[in-house]
Amino acid sequence: MHVVLPDGKQLDLPDRATGADVAAAIGPGLARAALGLRVDGRLSDLLTEVPAGATVQILTGRDSADVIELQRHTLAHVLAQAVREHLEAEGHAPTSVRLGIGPVIEHGFYYDFDLPRSLTPDDLEAIEERMRAIVAADLPLERTVVERDAALARYRALEDPYKVELIEDLPEDVPITFYRQGGETGFSDLCRGPHVPRTGALPTHFKLTSLAGAYWRGDERRPMLQRVYGVAFADAAALEKHLWQLEEAKKRDHRKLGAELDIFTLDDDIGPGLPLWLPRGTIIVEELERLAHEVESAAGYQHVRSPHLSKEQLFIKSGHLPYYEESMFPAMVIDDQKYFVKPMNCPFHHKIYAARPRSYRDLPLRLAEYGTCYRYEDHGALMGLMRVRSMQMNDAHIYCTEAQFEAEFMGVIELYLHYFDLFAIDSYVMRLSKHAASGLGKKYVDEPELWIRTEAMVRSALERGGINFVEAEDEAAFYGPKIDVQITSAIGREFTLATNQVDFSQPGRFDLTYVDEDGQRKTPLCLHRAPLSTHERMVGFLIEHYAGDFPLWLAPEQVRVVPIADRHLPYATEVAERLTRDGLRAEVDGGNDRMNAKVRSAELKKVPYIVIVGDTEADAGTVSFRSRKEPQRNGVPLAAFSDHLARHARERAGQVEGLT
């Protein structure tokens, strides 16, 4: 047999040669350096046979993005071996440590265990020690193909229901493989690979990060297993940065801060994925709506409101029922008619377009609504504000002619960039999400030519606008291509926030037309856009992005006024009233705590300005204040302070700078 090398050369090899044989045939240096390989583009390992005629690329330490994948997978096995040894050392039978699955995930790996006792954070440290010993021991890995019946017999003898189930679920034609590290008496696991060839090839830049419960196969009716998470990186700096991000993300977790800052709550009687906005969260939501209203009005949008439910025929017409039903809430039957809560606002806006005859003079018609939509998400997928079942969306639909398309499309892109700038989001990726021909008539409306033409229009608009973007197949909306925007928070977490979609299908399905200058009836194009995403996702993102330290204009409470003693309460109240009159959100802490405790309490609520007033201030009509951004200032005239803050809040300044 032969294989093909990256430079196109053929390499002759004995039949059933493995990856290691390929590396050795090229040369002894590469054989030593080899850690894995790509076979016809797919990741594989040195222990696996290479199919005849395949194109083969040997991976070494320099190919770290690929190699780290193999290393993380092997680390999962090392973790499993270490857990078994750890519990054996305590006297538990090795067969009492049953293994579920142990895959690679972003940044690392996990393994699910059924154990004789619950693990604790202390266990993780001990287990990590054992893992480091296994790495240091440089155990070789071996791969064996085992007959299905033999494999089943092996696990049945061990009374291991998990691996038995995994094997039974494998298709008949898939070979059953095991990986073993440490020779005959070593640790062996059912696994399809790929792995590095020896534990000495693993990085030391790894760490076990957390413990969690996980249902076997994600099914809440099945047993709950113990999941151990780990991360691993090619170098120490990357591990350190990631651990810092994890730590920071934990502090910034919008669920934690959302509770501490009284932003939102969830309630068992109401249901999962249905958050309640508390008064402070509502202020943020209202500020976002005010922002959107101003920006959209200035950009020529008109605002509308549409009901939250509709007869099924609307969603049949829109295509949601044929293409999107699994994400919709179930029907309610009223007067012998099926009604659904809306998964999207678009069909309602189409109806508003259709409510009047339209001419080319009405176009572009831009209809905007912060509309609430309802989507069925699996219970297990729900997460804080990020994955919810009811969401209020910064939605709008722009109806335009084909000639107007590019200007409107770029106008929307500019809107995104404007918001990114306002929120100090300096890292983002725009992705042109396209259809896949294989999904036509299933996930995508069956209009092959329109797909290609519209995708080309979008690509050309992006290129001419000088926007950086990537392209992805099979990620479009069912009615047309879209731009998915992924933004990165201040600590490097990625959020898919917003889409800008082109729709060549729904206007036709709704018989939307306009009379053109030439007197002909034509069908408009439609853009769907939601640059501020949903309130839920956006506020979730902003909490983590700002770590709760919102810019002045977004802060639910902007100023806390703290009287030094009870006798300063009247002046404190006067200060708060002046600030309120200037449109600021100010509160007086009139409680019984001492001053320092009051300041601390305001800091915990992340109030941007804390004003302290005593005799000096009351006599002079001034304030002393401290803020997150500035050192303490004393004796600032109240009027100047209030004007300064009010102006910054009105201007939505990100950084509020010193009074001059």
Next chain:
Amino acid sequence: MHVVLPDGKQLDLPDRATGADVAAAIGPGLARAALGLRVDGRLSDLLTEVPAGATVQILTGRDSADVIELQRHTLAHVLAQAVREHLEAEGHAPTSVRLGIGPVIEHGFYYDFDLPRSLTPDDLEAIEERMRAIVAADLPLERTVVERDAALARYRALEDPYKVELIEDLPEDVPITFYRQGGETGFSDLCRGPHVPRTGALPTHFKLTSLAGAYWRGDERRPMLQRVYGVAFADAAALEKHLWQLEEAKKRDHRKLGAELDIFTLDDDIGPGLPLWLPRGTIIVEELERLAHEVESAAGYQHVRSPHLSKEQLFIKSGHLPYYEESMFPAMVIDDQKYFVKPMNCPFHHKIYAARPRSYRDLPLRLAEYGTCYRYEDHGALMGLMRVRSMQMNDAHIYCTEAQFEAEFMGVIELYLHYFDLFAIDSYVMRLSKHAASGLGKKYVDEPELWIRTEAMVRSALERGGINFVEAEDEAAFYGPKIDVQITSAIGREFTLATNQVDFSQPGRFDLTYVDEDGQRKTPLCLHRAPLSTHERMVGFLIEHYAGDFPLWLAPEQVRVVPIADRHLPYATEVAERLTRDGLRAEVDGGNDRMNAKVRSAELKKVPYIVIVGDTEADAGTVSFRSRKEPQRNGVPLAAFSDHLARHARERAGQVEGLT
């Protein structure tokens, strides 16, 4: 036997004496003047026997409120007789004119017919002529009691399924009575009365107003009958005023104006009772929300937002499912749980109260939300914006101690009065709606003592606040007494707009507590209030109240700028931009129509200010304008005009007065 007269005197009478006998026994003058009577407070007639021992009051023309009731009922019979004669005169058999029911309604009466042909508006005139002839003929009315079997036999012989059904549905112990006018060969109808004694006692101030289809017994699966409506009043002035109101109401009908002014629309694909707010309607809705937000914030309310659906257990806890299910939308089943769209916002606000531990220092806690609720209303009851299935409510819940109750309750009443003043609503009725002991445990929570105590608290607050009010039994909410507010529009139509409810039940059901000054856990009281009602009802009311001529601050388009010729378009645009910068809603009519047509078009859209600009204005930087309230003004400096309007809009002035 004897009866008792209003002055307490007893009057002896032969057994089985009728009302007419009572009048005759008092004196011949009264016998001539008598038109009906009240027996133990209930309306009766001169043809009916008076029970022994009853208290009896004879009614004459001076008791017009009672007498008009009798007259309207008799007019319904006269209408039926006239319809039969009208169709007989055409050659139709009298038995082909079948009668449904013919009751008294507000302002008049109607009768439902099953006829051999459809009636037209021309028929109504002819029928009214015949009615006037019957009145002029002064036919005597007679009342007879007929055995059930004989009555059934009579209608079966006539093949009349309607009257047969009515008789069969009467309880066995109710006597079957007929009223006949015009002697043996006259018109006879199954009827329980009461009536005036002769058609000559009917007023001539009546009119047949309209024709409509009506299902037999209101059931859409039964035959559609033809309903003829009429009105009748005691004097010509009242009839004339009513006909003017009808005419005006037709012009002001919010469904008609709502379409003409692009305020809202309904769509068959979406469903009945689910209006879409068009851009101009959305502006009105947003202005109302801005108003409420300002007023509520100043009054110490905090705003919240709650989801639109919930698990059933929330509504079981709140009592909505046990007491209110028939008005709710049906359940959706998600993850084996029943979910409902919310019929009210209260349980969600209770959950926000409960999300944090509360102390007496937190009270009163006032949570406000323009929340959307969903109520199942019968298809036939839906009407424009007035009766809908989805409504956005100016809701709030105030949690307070018993000591704070009166101040909070009166604060809410003051809020109502403030809004009435703003909207120039000078006629309103406040009604204290109380429970009925018979409904305890069914329509009302079963807490007899709390009901009585709370109703007394409300009564005393209203009395001490000097508020005029009436009381009504059996009209409370299921959790407590309420104030229903009925307002009267500029043309005298009544709308039930708003309620202020006291809730002594739900806080307990939700385990809401606060720690009082004495360290004890106590349950707060809760006030529910919605002074601006729902957007749907309020905008519907305001359209009719203002006849679409909204005050400046509410007008969707405040200024239309009309250039005299194309060359004035740049200056027109400059004017509009200046107005927009000052926060006004201004549009330029840049179309091809002539100036007069443009002015007419702006008038049809009821734009409060129409600005006309030509050479003079462009040269001088001035505007000429006309408004609904002022004569045309020329040469007003643009800045002064814009400032003036912006100030009036900001102040929500009802009447915008001249520039000085």
